[in-house]
């Protein structure tokens with residue numbers, strides 16, 4: 752499967768998300784992370800330490816894609832909103848991280864009209880860097896997005912210093928020495944499981960459609 756990570760705003764956790772979704776998917780099938788951001792943040796992450804999957808730029812990746820494997824694509828900050836539907840068409844699922852702050856939400860609101868042109872089945876918003884309790888920012892933003900009928904992952908990613916350590920050390924968060932490393936990884940694992948479920952449901956829907964098409968024939 753091909754997962755693209757994009758956002759309306761910079762610094763919302765795209766690269767962190769791409770790294771950890773690739774780590775999760777690598778547990779299922781060979782996974783390649785394509786760093787399509789000219790800042791090369793994912794390649795930098797990989798060069799500082801060790802990751803359990805390959806990271807390549809888009810040029811190198813072109814010749815190295817395993818058709819039976821997974822691909823995760825990390826994109827630059829701020830694609831123009833029109834680009835989002837084009838991006839959604841070239842992948843199985845577009846993951847849109849957003850932080851639960853006002854500026855990030857303003858950017859999201861501006862993009863809602865464009866998002867409505869994409870089938871809701873084709874993208875999911877991921878709330879990242881959720882501040883700890885007593886803040887309710889994560890839950891409030893999720894409720895707001897759901898009210899606007901936008902597809903949001905059930906699981907969000909909490910704000911933990913372990914993620915910054917992981918970036919600095921070039922490791923997935925579960926390999927970092929930090930009391931919240933495992934909890935941070937579990938957040939991404941749950942999101943990975945949601946992605947697997949979305950794909951399974953979609954495959955079932957396609958199968959059901961094929962069946963009804965073949966019975967229509969007779």
Ligand SMILES: Nc1ncnc2c1ncn2[C@@H]1O[C@H](COP(=O)(O)OP(=O)(O)OP(=O)(O)O)[C@@H](O)[C@H]1O
Nearest residue numbers: 761762763764765766767828880909910911914915
């Ligand atoms: N869940 C999290 N908890 C704490 N810090 C986080 C979390 N996710 C990301 N960060 C930190 O926030 C900053 C931005 O994250 P990241 O680089 O993943 O965002 P980005 O959207 O890829 O940014 P850019 O638009 O520059 O490509 C980094 O310092 C990263 O370590």
Ligand SMILES: [Mg+2]
Nearest residue numbers: 765766788792
């Ligand atoms: Mg990035």
